[in-house]
Amino acid sequence: MLVRKPVWALCCALIFISSLSACSLLKNSENTAHPDTNNSAKIKNIILMIGDGMGPQQVGLLEEYATRAPNSIYQGDNSAIAKLANLGITGLSLHGPADKLVVDSACSATQLATGVAAGSEMIGLNRAGHKVPTILEKAKGLGKSTGLVSDTRLTHATPAAFAAHLIHRSMENEIAEQMIQSGVVDIMLSGGLRHFVPKNYALPEHPKGFEANLKASALSLKSKRRDDKNLLAEASSKGYELAFNKSQLQQAQSTKLLGLFANSAMANGVDTSHGRVNVQPSLSDMTQTAISTLSKNDKGFFLMVEGGQIDWAGHNNDAGTLLHEMIKFDNAVNAVLEWAKGRDDTIVIVTADHETGGFGFSYSGANLPKAEQLNNHKKDVYKPNFNFGKLSILDKLYAQKKSYGDIWYEAKGSAFKPTPEKLIKTVNKYSEFAINLDDAKQILAEQKNAFYQRGHKSLGLKTASKIHDFAPFYVYLTERPLNLIGRALSSKQNIVWSTGTHTHTPVGVFVLGPEALTKQFNGLHTHVELGKKMQRLLMH
Structure with missing residues (x-):
């Protein structure tokens, strides 16, 4: 009898992972026997949900908040991720590139999409640069419907890897072109309008069709294109119905749908939670919407859903926003769970591309607990040696009213950076954890950029905010003030961050579906092997 593992099996499994070599993992993974599917149900639908930057630590943050925060909006119930994990199978996966240790989202998603090892920052290519068909493209070839959903941009690394083939993830204009021109994706819902409208785009005085919808949405039309290609018009000519806000999405009738709901990224988790x-x-x-539309196809569908801004909160070392992003993603997982629970024709896989930030709660020597007299110990007092973190911290993280990015931009206004006094006032207005003058001065301090590279997108500044340790791992220089806000508040939050980038930490793999098929996901894998397993299920 198969033992179904709870979500907390991740934590236990991590203890032994560090003792295994990558080589033996790959060998064991490749030698895993294929499941006996002769008598198993026919799989019509595969739903892959990717929490970008969602390591076991981030799953733990969500579940701690859901079940143990005194004022949790879950009221002590499990998160949807935990419910899905406990109903199904829990595994772990390593995600490194073909020839490096640490992965980025493009490479990781490419490996999941293709089942082939890829190079850093590539989209839909193998390490040699050759185009590799993705699971989404194969699903389309089998007559299934296909969908991509993300709260970032449709052209961002993760969704792009399933529907485009380019040498670098930064080629978002070209990614948009390939998505529309190939017609391989039936439902595309995300942000990123700026890559679909031509430069200097202006709506006509009396717009018709999709342009009337675009005008009604009042979205920004600041294009990132350098040409006159109107991909919205091209999509419309190929039979896509276009939507640009929630009401238009709700009214859409077509089985081919392009929804672009923001010029760049969609709303972050804090703004979403606060409505x-x-x-x-x-x-x-x-x-x-994607599921209800795609499921009209009797042959089934493949759908990828990304919670992409979990990663961004991790990059910024912003624990409050991280919690809200996890809740946003968990709400989507819950929608899928409610639809798929009890079905024998659907596989749901919830995983991540990597972990971001090296996040974790930790005990410390700050704010030590006071002695406590327990009723059954009259002679002795109970006094732990360290501060192990109060559960009320979870509620305070949820109570954060703006992301660190929004806090910073409000504090600085039109200036290059805020005054210490303005920064203190703004941080303390939106966070339950306060900073003082010393904190503000450290956040605003600058140093020479030791990693300066002329013309480099991230490292092209000669000076940057001063990081006292691990400076090489805080590569997004314009976001360093946000990392430093996180550092300033960390001891009050009982939180540590090890980086402003990604870690190699194995990520969870939570799978729901017929047991004869899902049991192959139990254990430790690589993302390349996960990609292969999903493609075998697609052909089942």
């Missing part, structure tokens, strides 16, 4: 962007559909809304 500040009602004109945009939520990640859960988009997921439900």
